[in-house]
Amino acid sequence: MPIPTEPRTRFDIGEVRLMRVVESEMPLLDPAEIYPDSTPADIEANLDWLVPRFFDPGSGRLVITIQGFVVRSRGRIIVVDTCVGDCKSRRRTAFDQQRWDWIGRLAAAGVRPEDVDTVICTHFHVDHVGWNTRLEDGRWVPTFPNARYLFTKDEWAYWSSETARAQRDRSGDYLGDSLVPVVGAGLADFVAMDHRINEEISLVPAPGHTPGLVGVVLRSGGEQALLASDLLHSPLQCRYPAWSTRFCIDPEQSRRTRMDFLARYAGTGIMVVPTHFPSPSAGTIERDGQAFRFRAIE
Numbered sequence: 001m002p003i004p005t006e007p008r009t010r011f012d013i014g015e016v017r018l019m020r021v022v023e024s025e026m027p028l029l030d031p032a033e034i035y036p037d038s039t040p041a042d043i044e045a046n047l048d049w050l051v052p053r054f055f056d057p058g059s060g061r062l063v064i065t066i067q068g069f070v071v072r073s074r075g076r077i078i079v080v081d082t083c084v085g086d087c088k089s090r091r092r093t094a095f096d097q098q099r100w101d102w103i104g105r106l107a108a109a110g111v112r113p114e115d116v117d118t119v120i121c122t123h124f125h126v127d128h129v130g131w132n133t134r135l136e137d138g139r140w141v142p143t144f145p146n147a148r149y150l151f152t153k154d155e156w157a158y159w160s161s162e163t164a165r166a167q168r169d170r171s172g173d174y175l176g177d178s179l180v181p182v183v184g185a186g187l188a189d190f191v192a193m194d195h196r197i198n199e200e201i202s203l204v205p206a207p208g209h210t211p212g213l214v215g216v217v218l219r220s221g222g223e224q225a226l227l228a229s230d231l232l233h234s235p236l237q238c239r240y241p242a243w244s245t246r247f248c249i250d251p252e253q254s255r256r257t258r259m260d261f262l263a264r265y266a267g268t269g270i271m272v273v274p275t276h277f278p279s280p281s282a283g284t285i286e287r288d289g290q291a292f293r294f295r296a297i298e
């Protein structure tokens, strides 16, 4: 099926309005870089459905989307994840000192930073926290001045510990430039991994990729959707559910969490939206023999 030129960015779940705001979408990762268990033969065997949306044969890289979400529910405006960000010093060239102006795209979509009342960071990886802060007179200040930022206690405890120093150093000091300034400004709330935001929105624990990673469940009018964050990075993990990523803090736990999730959601028709799946990113999980398949919602 050809990829629509204008991929869908808006979805309704009952009364809840979901909007995707993309920061970047490009061939980014060599499969062997992200999936240590993958072989070139595995990729070759799946090219018929991977190309062109999920894999770019020219560069040999998986297409990875980086995006944040806006959830409107009962008068609230909630941002879920804040991408890589602009002007940040990062080790990965593709993320370093960028000027994608995601915040401008958010404004173009009708959301000004001061209107946002809640920011959820599903986990503390460099591509999910960047626009938590912006540069003002050489200082990092919270981008969303009127928001409560929800961080899970487990995620904060891990990333602020000595144990995590090596992983933090691998990416660049995102704790210092994108998380600490929010805590310092008194805007952070440290919440449980099953925290409920209101009748329509709650967090669901999905540990493994990072210790405090959460999905966000949207429920309204008998409908349901899951913002699945980094439970999956590519639909290849539906075909090969055992593949954890090189970036998973606990690959074994990540595998268990992912397999439970796939088994639970398969065949339910519930819309799932893994952050890094190329546009339109949303789809359903279907069973496919011993494995699973992702069916995009166009």
Ligand SMILES: [Zn+2]
Pocket: 125, 127, 128, 230, 275, 276
């Ligand atoms: Zn990510």
